Amino acid sequence: MPCRWLLAPGKALRTRFARPLRCDVNNSRRMLSFLSSMSPDNAELRAEVARTRLSVAVGCITEVRGADAIVNCANEHLVGTQLPYINLDGAAGCVFHCVDGVVHKRAGPELHEACMSLAIEEGSYTETWGGIRCPSGQARVTPAFSLPHCAHIVHVVGPPWPSDAEELRDAYSAGIKAALAVEGPEARPAIRSLAVPAISSGIYQWPRDMSWAAAVQSLGGHLLEASLRRGGAGELPCPQDGARSGLDHVIFSAWDAASGREVEECLRRWVDGTLTEDGLL
Template sequence: MNTRPAITLVLGDITDQHVDALVNAANSSLLGGGGVDGAVHRRGGKAILDDCRRLRASRYGKGLPTGRAVATTAGELHAEHVIHTVGPVHSATEDRSDLLASCYRESLRVAGELGARSVAFPAISTGIYGWPMDDGARIAVRTVLESAPASVTDVRFVLFDRAAYQAFETALAEQG
């Protein structure tokens, strides 16, 4: 049985977090983009992009598949590693909840392999990918509580605005 990690909610910028592993809500190209992805690449610097280019030139020539996760250096961020994961675009006609949960599970798996004790997550897929915040928060909290390896003892959800914070606060309360 997994030991539950301590979960903290943080209102702020994920790139300010001092953690072992920072999760990036990446796009499949791994080469930067908007939102969290753009902020991680800008703040982390060229070393992250260089690692991502190496990944594209080797294992992920067609890009990182949705629901998967891969680690790179954290460059100039206050972390040892960045774990890139590609969230699903929300669909009103197709249930993609398993893909969203997979982003959190796979990120935690990679964090465990890296020996990370502290991990910071954004609210994956809830920005431009259109996932409803309440549902995204529920999936995120449940998956982290069910999937965190014993080595990961500190999980932070870093939320950009008050509405996201409140959605995660509610989801956390519902999980007990």
């Protein structure tokens, strides 16, 4: 199996390693769904989904247009970039650009207040940050406040590197589930389109192409399953379908042109059935 080497600030070299799959009912169902989505029989439909319901936007995720919500790469405390391990120079604030920092800055102080009002996981209280509000692999939704082009923010906490790719796919799936649980008028989902970054590829140190691979597998698989239920990628859901129909559109938000090329290549490989959890190796 290919190896990944990554030099973290102040840490030793890390290498990718394999972990056994979790043997439980939910994992078996996810694996069957994943294998079905990658079946050669679905290649034509994958191409249709990629052409009509998946797109790539390069630039800051807070400037993406056409999405009801954006995904934020959050930490478990939902405090933005105020955690000590992010302040690598010992000063206040984040010393590098990251999705979490930009989202909190541009959404305004109301976002921090909304995050602080969320329930704390039992037994996780700390005096400094209050405790864990969103455990790794889960998601929470808040309003977007001052963000100009979307109404909601889906805060997803991804796993740190190194960990199993399944855990990262599960984090993306948690974001989908949380988004579809937000009710709009007439009890229909308020979020039908989602802008998604490369989760865990910043301070959590996942190789970015591997994060994009997990994103494409999870989000593409979700749209493919919804299309199979509807009878085709071009079939939009009936109002009565609700969350059963899933999302209508996903925008992969790449920070820069190089990241955009990576996700586009992941999409190409997903369409032809050659995309693996090892990304673009």
